Amino acid sequence: MAKDKPRKQPRPRAAQPRGFRDYFxxxxxxxxxxxxxxxxxxxxxxxxxxxxxxxxxxxxxxxxxxxxxxxxxxxxxxxxxxxxxxxxxxxxxxxxxxxxxxxxxxxxxxxxxxxxxxxxxxxxxxxxxxxxxxxxxxxxxxxxxxxxxxxxxxxxxxxxxxxxxxxxxxxxxxxxxxxxxxxxxxxxxxxxxxxxxxxxxxxxxxxxxxxxxxxxxxxxxxxxxxxxxxxxxxxxxxxxxxxxxxxxxxxxxxxxxxxxxxxxxxxxxxxxxxxxxxxxxxxxxxxxxxxxxxxxxxxxxxxxxxxxxxxxxxxxxxxxxxxxxxxxxxxxxxxxxxxxxxxxxxxxxxxxxxxxxxxxxxxxxxxxxxxxKAAQADAAPGPVVVTVMDRDRIPDYQAMVAELRNAGIRAEMYLGNPKNFGNQLKYADARQSPIAIIQGGDEHAQGVVQIKDLALGARLAKEITSNEEWKQNAAQFEVARADLVSEVRELLARRG
Missing domain, CATH: 3.30.930.10 (Bira Bifunctional Protein; Domain 2)
Structure with a gap:
């Protein structure tokens, strides 16, 4: 007579006890x-x-x-x-x-x-x-x-x-x-x-x-x-x-x-x-x-x-x-x-x-x-997110983050799977990031970076109705790599 197989222990349910909550x-x-x-x-x-x-x-x-x-x-x-x-x-x-x-x-x-x-x-x-x-x-x-x-x-x-x-x-x-x-x-x-x-x-x-x-x-x-x-x-x-x-x-x-x-x-x-x-x-x-x-x-x-x-x-x-x-x-x-x-x-x-x-x-x-009472009406801004376009250049992206932090600017490098760039921008939105930094292989060769103003982009997305307007919008712009910190600081100052 075959022995009964031991029951598999069920996985615990990922939920806090009733009456308790988590704070982020x-x-x-x-x-x-x-x-x-x-x-x-x-x-x-x-x-x-x-x-x-x-x-x-x-x-x-x-x-x-x-x-x-x-x-x-x-x-x-x-x-x-x-x-x-x-x-x-x-x-x-x-x-x-x-x-x-x-x-x-x-x-x-x-x-x-x-x-x-x-x-x-x-x-x-x-x-x-x-x-x-x-x-x-x-x-x-x-x-x-x-x-x-x-x-x-x-x-x-x-x-x-x-x-x-x-x-x-x-x-x-x-x-x-x-x-x-x-x-x-x-x-x-x-x-x-x-x-x-x-x-x-x-x-x-x-x-x-x-x-x-x-x-x-x-x-x-x-x-x-x-x-x-x-x-x-x-x-x-x-x-x-x-x-x-x-x-x-x-x-x-x-x-x-x-x-x-x-x-x-x-x-x-x-x-x-x-x-x-x-x-x-x-x-x-x-x-x-x-x-x-x-x-x-x-x-x-x-x-x-x-x-x-x-x-x-x-x-x-x-x-x-x-x-x-x-x-x-x-x-x-x-x-x-x-x-x-x-x-x-x-x-x-x-x-x-x-x-x-x-x-x-x-x-x-x-x-x-x-x-x-809207004393905290605007959500606390998240960090500037440096996106990852090339896995082999992680040290370059880390250097950008370090420069921003040393200038007193809250910043982080995207640490998830960089394969899908859209997910990186979704992450930045979820973090309520005001700015995303983008540098692919071409930008690196030219000594430039792309700065994406996420707050302005979200607002323009509600207002722009044609492809021509998208081409003319100023939510993303190119700056010299050496000017990264000063341009980010200026943009944050304009956004308050």
Missing amino acids: GPEVTRRQSMLRTITGIYHQYGFDPLESSAVETVEALGKFLPDVDRPNEGVFAWQDEDESWMALRYDLTAPLARVYAQYRNDLPTPYRRYAVGPVWRNEKPGPGRFRQFYQCDADTVGTPTVAADAEICAMLADVLEGVGISRGDYIVRVNNRKVLNGVMEVAGLAGEDREAERGIVLRAIDKLDRLGEDGVRALLGEGRKDASGDYTKGAGLGGEQADLVMGFVSALRGDNAATCARLAELVGASKVGAEGVRELETIAEMVEAQGYGTDRAVIDPSVVRGLGYYTGPVYEAELTFEITDEKGRPRQFGSVAGGGRYDDLVKRFTGQEVPATGVSIGVDRLLAALEM
Whole structure:
């Protein structure tokens, strides 16, 4: 009887995991440029860089993510050989708390740091929503004064304008978790036995921009079913309780003073609520004293932030200009940064309260906003491509590339199969190259090269209608080999 042949191992599918993506040259370059601007402003404000591990113990990270229905409560975690649990960081703040607790005797107080890097969340992916994304944070650890919060709000405004968001196209919205806690106290939701309901209320308010008031009110009550049929359980609040919470969300008035007065009414006799209102009043005075009026920073009770570790002021940077979604409908871009005060996060390690506040910028969202605002309208130009017409003269082509590079011009030699010249030009187009350099045997013998202006050629291709016009177009011209660098430099300068 013949033995069964072993099954051939199937080839792996070339695809990234769901919720992840790859980034190519121009995208990476634009991100790096934007991060240099942001971290430069952080540095100007006196913050120092910090790099910490992408992996933390689950114990150190804590359980603060709002997406508690996901595996591992929203983080990517695994068990090590010694049975301890580790996880990829879900933000850059929880690792900072661990770092400060571990090295507090060696660090200045307050400790001011900024950090840049990817974070990972085991959340349900969707359009524009990925499980890995970049953040760029700045935090002050070790001071209770809300002057630190006011400074973060001012710095956030400076960052947005620094990367190219015009004044009037953004607003920094500020609120205080203490005020919300006061409202919940008045609504009868205080105490450890109501923690679950408070968490649902918090997450519901944080979805106001996506769900609207009707959707939030449904989550404050019995719950809601989304368009896909998924059901989210509500907080089970009664009508009067829900009215009080919705009154808090809609307490925004014409100026900061009027908004704070309305919040004072809502918190009533709650001490923690009144303390939160006073802190908001102080922040409003401080940012205004620094020249940041309500056109740049405003008290807005609808901001609550979804993470569970915030204890005081919270803030978000929202872009207010309109974009068009995938269905052609106009909408506002929304939030690109957020943060707040987390006075209890370090305390988990030390047992002593260590006040802290900070902000996190969603790097990929902010970069997408810049592109939509046409701040990066023109794609980043690719390198000048030196084509290969004769395999035996590779050193000649390499010499051209070296001369261009030595003159500060980005350049590369085509390294694919040179047999099909058309493919070389297709490659140059794919690389968004402004210029292609061509030298066959005849040109080499005559001591000349052909310079092909790819950008002009693409434009003329849309306009030229006759063969005679093609003969007269100036998209490709001949120059002396000795003038290659100067002619390329001049052409690039004309193209900007």
